[in-house]
Amino acid sequence: MSITGLLLAGGKSSRFGTPKALATYKNKLLYQYSFEALQVVTNQIVTISVPHLQKTFQKQGRLVVVDRNEVKGKGPLAGIYTGMNSIKSDWYVVIPCDMPLIDGKVLNKIVDARMEKYDAIIPKVFGKVQPLVGVYHCRTAPIIQSFLQKDNLKVMALVNELYVKYLDEHDLQLSENIFQNINYQEDLKRIGKS
Numbered sequence: 740m741s742i743t744g745l746l747l748a749g750g751k752s753s754r755f756g757t758p759k760a761l762a763t764y765k766n767k768l769l770y771q772y773s774f775e776a777l778q779v780v781t782n783q784i785v786t787i788s789v790p791h792l793q794k795t796f797q798k799q800g801r802l803v804v805v806d807r808n809e810v811k812g813k814g815p816l817a818g819i820y821t822g823m824n825s826i827k828s829d830w831y832v833v834i835p836c837d838m839p840l841i842d843g844k845v846l847n848k849i850v851d852a853r854m855e856k857y858d859a860i861i862p863k864v865f866g867k868v869q870p871l872v873g874v875y876h877c878r879t880a881p882i883i884q885s886f887l888q889k890d891n892l893k894v895m896a897l898v899n900e901l902y903v904k905y906l907d908e909h910d911l912q913l914s915e916n917i918f919q920n921i922n923y924q925e926d927l928k929r930i931g932k933s
């Protein structure tokens with residue numbers, strides 16, 4: 740069963756102010772944390788970004804695609820859809836560029852929970868569903884496409900349509916919430932302390 744990593748790095752970062760994928764956290768670029776977590780579960784990784792950042796990622800030796808024209812500007816679902824269409828794979832493991840506490844160990848647990856009957860395996864930790872960190876079956880691609888065509892861009896609306904296995908903090912053996920994300924500059928100082 741092939742599995743491809745999709746690293747979402749094509750957002751506007753309007754709350755952050757500069758492209759957050761390329762912000763530094765503890766001496767490392769934010770997206771690098773996501774990349775290294777993905778490397779633990781697959782060696783086929785696609786970064787999905789925007790045209791003005793494509794060269795920067797390519798310079799670092801990354802395989803980069805930009806959101807397809809028909810979906811550009813439509814948020815994380817556009818990135819997932821573009822990634823799924825760029826490489827054929829049975830499963831896709833998705834991660835955003837702004838969750839530097841996620842590690843390969845937790846991604847491995849999510850990937851290991853794959854079963855053909857599920858459309859997706861997604862964490863629901865400390866009561867919150869985290870749909871941008873999960874494993875999606877290739878059969879979800881046409882469903883995602885139809886959401887995008889209808890401009891129904893809420894990732895949770897998609898997830899509610901799928902047959903999902905949720906993994907909680909016990910399944911993932913987490914004692915702290917590693918699903919904290921960076922939205923604002925201040926989050927870089929706050930993260931990991933809660």
Ligand SMILES: Nc1nc2c(ncn2[C@@H]2O[C@H](COP(=O)(O)OP(=O)(O)OP(=O)(O)O)[C@@H](O)[C@H]2O)c(=O)[nH]1
Nearest residue numbers: 747748749750751752753754787814815818835836
């Ligand atoms: N490829 C791609 N990724 C996206 C898109 N929108 C958001 N993302 C990614 O999805 C994750 C969550 O993004 P958000 O923080 O919700 O959105 P954002 O646009 O980056 O930031 P804000 O403008 O502050 O909302 C990040 O990894 C983003 O890079 C998009 O249109 N295309």
